[in-house]
Amino acid sequence: MKPSETIPSPERRSSRLATKMKNTPPSMPLAKKRKKKLKTDFLSLNNDTLDEICEWLPLKSLAAFGMTCKRINQVASNYFRRKHPANYVLLSSSNGKVQLHPKEQYVQCFSEQFHNIVFHGAEKNVLQYAATTFKKIPLRRIGFFAADYLTEAHAKCIDGIIKKADIIEFTRCSSTGGLYEILKHCSNMKHLALKSFTECKTHGHKHEWMLQQYPTLKHLHWDLCGKLPVELINFFKNNPNVDSFYGTQAILPFIRDHNIMLKTLVVKVSADSTETVFDQLRDLCDQNAVQSLFLMGDLKQVNSNLPMLNKLTGIYAIDMTTATILQSFSHIKLINTTITALTQATQLAHGLVNLEEAYLDVTFIDSIMPFIRFAPKLTKIFINNTASMRPGSKLSLSKLEKQRNKLANATKLTVYLKEGAYLKIKNMSIGSNCSTVQIKPIEAHITNNVFIRTILDI
Incomplete structure (x- = not known):
């Protein structure tokens, strides 16, 4: 210490402290003032910044983030509705109470933001709950699963939402009043899926629904056993707008x-x-x-x-050998298959020269690299299972982009991943400015291709 420097006396220190305390309002303790300042600083962020924060959160954390206050709940809810349109909620009844599935926090937090709902059973209290909860949401899909003895009364319960839905599905269901009594409430139906459906009509014509017109309908998914009814001929004559069909x-x-x-x-x-x-x-x-x-x-x-x-x-090529795929289907544009080895991925990427979309089950995420490097027309890779990176792998967007740019005339490619892999690659790609390859969570994937909707069951 220099001789000229002196230690402030206790009297001088207390004098400064007294002055500071005098200038601080007695109603605002220092700790409380700091707490308010931090809160104000965070909520002063604009919605675009808060939306970017949502981009980095897994669904469980996004739900917790959305429950902090009304404003953040609105931001998180809007983000969920835009970025997770493929998610669906299953509604059922237990002891007279409506149950939402899966039992995840985000389902409870964002229940009013789902575009796709499925009813398990035919309890009217569940239908009435949905009619109220989802009345302001532009629903895309309404499904009925294991719902027996459906009548027009069930359709009337949800008339306000079923008439807006694009996709109507019945799986392991039956009706007592005739299917047409329900379908006449579906005025915006573009896709009708019948999967193990039994129509038990006690009066009138059993297959009356096939004799009607559905001006908006484009696709019929026919997964029913038994002999084809003669009324199906009338269905196609009355509905020339139906130009897409699934059947055996x-x-x-x-x-x-x-x-x-x-x-x-x-x-x-x-x-x-x-x-x-x-x-x-x-x-x-x-x-x-x-x-x-x-x-x-x-x-x-x-x-x-x-x-x-x-x-x-x-083609759906699960369990098909690579040799068979390349010999019989080398000209296809879309494939759903399993990749178990990097050599297999390389052979398919080289041989399927017209491939545009690949829906894959992979052992390791790294298996997508040959498709990025050697498939110039590929626009979409969808990883349908939870897969990890190889030990020591540093897969990042910049690495994917570098490989893609080696390919002449390559199209822009989007890779859809499950949450864990998506967030890991995103964290390893901070600062990357990529234009050729992008990644998205699989919940952001929407398609109008009925084949893809069938294999993914969406």
């Missing part, structure tokens, strides 16, 4: 014999399919009866003798 291979002679023209045909092929089935498919393609053909079901027995299907656009 048994529907093929029906389409051919009645000259039905379709933009999209999704065919579920069985394991015991004969060459006759593929000959029928080839005839429909050659006659331009379909514009885009998609195959799913058990295709692993398909061999290289399969006739060329010039309208074939996509």
Whole structure:
């Protein structure tokens, strides 16, 4: 210490402290003042900044963030509605009380923001709850699961929301008043899915719904057992706007014999399919009866003798060997398959030269690298399972972008990932400015492709 420096005396220190305390209002203690200042600073952030904070939060944390105050709840709710449109909530009843599933905090917090709802059972209190909760939400999909003895009274309970929905689904359901009594409330229906549906009508015509017109309907998903009803002919005559169809291979002679023209045909092929089935498919393609053909079901027995299907656009290739895919389906634009090795991914990326969309189950996220490097037309990769990075992997957007830019005339590519992988890559990509490759959570994925909606069950 320099000789000129002196230690303030206790009297001088207390004098300064007294002056400071004198200038501080007695009603505002110092700790409280600091707390208020911090709170004010955070809430002074604009909505765009708060929205960016939401980008970095997993759903569980996003729900907790949204419950802090009214303003942040509004920001978080708007973010959820925009960024997670594919999420759905299942509603059921237990001991007379409405239950929301899954039992996640974000479902409770954002229950009024879901675009897709599914009813388990046919309890009217659940329907009435939904009619109130979702009346202001532009619902995209309404599904009924294990709902028996449905009548028009059930449809009336949710008339305000069912008439707005694009997609109406029935899975393992039955009706007592006739299906048409319900469908006549679906004035905006574009997609009708019947999966194991039983119609028990005690009066009038059992298949009355097939004799009606549905001006907005585009796609019919027919997954019913038994002989095709003759009324199905009238359905297609009355509804020429229906240009997309899903059915088993048994529907093929029906389409051919009645000259039905379709933009999209999704065919579920069985394991015991004969060459006759593929000959029928080839005839429909050659006659331009379909514009885009998609195959799913058990295709692993398909061999290289399969006739060329010039309208074939996509396949469900789970359990199919790489050799079979490349020999029989090298011209497809869309594939759903399992990748177990990097060499397999490399072979497919090199061989499927027209590939535009890939829906993959992978062991490691790193398996997507060959598709990024060697598939110039690819616009979308969707990882449908929870997969991790290889040990020591430093997968980041800049690394993906660098590989993509090595490919001449490559299209912009979006990779959809589950939450864990999405956030990990995002955290490793801070500061990256990428324009060729982007990542999004799978909940942000929306498609109008009925084949994709079928394999993803969305």
